[in-house]
Amino acid sequence: MKVALEEQIPDMTKNVDSTIQETRDSTTRNQLPVVTVPSKFMKHVSLVSLTLQNVISILLLRYVRTTSGPRFFNSTAVLNSEIQKTILSVILVIAEERNIINAFKLIYHKIVKQPYDTLKTGIPSLLYTLQNNLLFVAISNLDAATFQVSYQLKIFTTAIFMVFMLRRQLGVIQWISLFLLFLGISLVQIENMTSTTPKQDVNALVGLLAVISACTLSGLAGVYFEKILKGSETSVWIRNIQLGVFGMFFSYLTMYISDGQDVKKHGILYGYTHMVWLAITVQSAGGLIVALVVKYADNILKGFATSSAIILSCIISMILFDFQLTILFALGSLLVIFSIFLYSKPDLITQIPILNVILKDKLTVY
Numbered sequence: 001m002k003v004a005l006e007e008q009i010p011d012m013t014k015n016v017d018s019t020i021q022e023t024r025d026s027t028t029r030n031q032l033p034v035v036t037v038p039s040k041f042m043k044h045v046s047l048v049s050l051t052l053q054n055v056i057s058i059l060l061l062r063y064v065r066t067t068s069g070p071r072f073f074n075s076t077a078v079l080n081s082e083i084q085k086t087i088l089s090v091i092l093v094i095a096e097e098r099n100i101i102n103a104f105k106l107i108y109h110k111i112v113k114q115p116y117d118t119l120k121t122g123i124p125s126l127l128y129t130l131q132n133n134l135l136f137v138a139i140s141n142l143d144a145a146t147f148q149v150s151y152q153l154k155i156f157t158t159a160i161f162m163v164f165m166l167r168r169q170l171g172v173i174q175w176i177s178l179f180l181l182f183l184g185i186s187l188v189q190i191e192n193m194t195s196t197t198p199k200q201d202v203n204a205l206v207g208l209l210a211v212i213s214a215c216t217l218s219g220l221a222g223v224y225f226e227k228i229l230k231g232s233e234t235s236v237w238i239r240n241i242q243l244g245v246f247g248m249f250f251s252y253l254t255m256y257i258s259d260g261q262d263v264k265k266h267g268i269l270y271g272y273t274h275m276v277w278l279a280i281t282v283q284s285a286g287g288l289i290v291a292l293v294v295k296y297a298d299n300i301l302k303g304f305a306t307s308s309a310i311i312l313s314c315i316i317s318m319i320l321f322d323f324q325l326t327i328l329f330a331l332g333s334l335l336v337i338f339s340i341f342l343y344s345k346p347d348l349i350t351q352i353p354i355l356n357v358i359l360k361d362k363l364t365v366y
Contacts, residue, residue, distance in 0.1 A: 051306075051312070053286050069273075078255075079248065084280065093235070118242050128243065153185050165227055188329055255268075310333060
């Protein structure tokens with residue numbers, strides 16, 4: 001009896017193992033559509049959203065800054081944008097936790113109970129606040145298409161800060177792409193500075209200096225943020241709330257310093273219309289959409305979205321704002337678009353018949 005039972009045990013074990021394996025295979029088969037389909041869907045949604053947000057945000061901001069009537073104060077728009085971003089981030093945390101109480105417990109634990117971790121976001125938040133104020137100055141003095149192209153200078157500044165602060169290595173092709181990017185933006189700005197087309201209430205030099213400063217702050221803030229928070233497991237929405245808390249404080253401080261007397265006289269919502277609120281809301285959604293793109297898409301697709309936004313901005317600007325497309329502007333824009341793809345995917349150079357022979361061995365890093 002004992003021998004018979006021992007002989008049956010291996011067969012029973014095999015049957016159990018077989019059943020478990022079949023269950024795992026069945027589970028895997030059943031889970032594949034659930035994992036891949038939403039991910040692919042979200043990739044396309046995030047990229048389309050980023051493209052539209054880049055275009056609509058710039059065009060709306062340009063529109064509300066150039067229409068007749070009382071103009072809102074830039075500093076109040078930045079403050080309201082920070083408030084909206086923080087509220088949206090809280091809503092997304094609630095959606096992730098699927099429970100309001102658990103969401104606020106998580107926010108309390110990550111932000112209030114970990115003050116040192118929260119304080120680390122203070123400096124990048126200050127830099128982003130200054131950058132956002134400068135963006136309003138830039139868009140007030142540059143047409144939408146010129147701004148859209150020039151703002152890609154943030155890729156150049158980010159790369160430079162990555163090399164010096166994070167000791168990141170770039171390949172020869174990436175350095176070439178950064179040079180082409182700088183060259184393309186320079187051509188666009190030369191065309192803008194020497195244009196004979198009359199432009200009312202704008203200052204091309206102020207716009208240029210504002211966009212350069214904004215791109216420098218953007219690169220520094222992004223790299224510094226990555227440096228101090230590298231390896232952190234905190235969700236991107238919690239990070240946005242941390243940035244928002246400091247962002248609201250610094251935005252209010254900036255508003256008090258730069259426009260305090262005017263805000264006290266006219267009110268914080270002076271000059272606000274439905275279009276102004278829409279422009280601020282669309283801009284607020286930008287950071288959250290970028291977070292989705294980082295999660296679901298790669299750099300080459302993000303570059304495609306940015307390039308599409310540049311082209312669409314030019315087309316719509318010609319229709320709505322009497323923007324005149326010149327050869328110099330078109331050449332500069334094409335160089336910027338090409339450099340974005342090249343920087344994101346250096347081995348694209350091997351697809352060009354002549355250059356692949358010259359540069360195929362130049363993908364080493366420095």
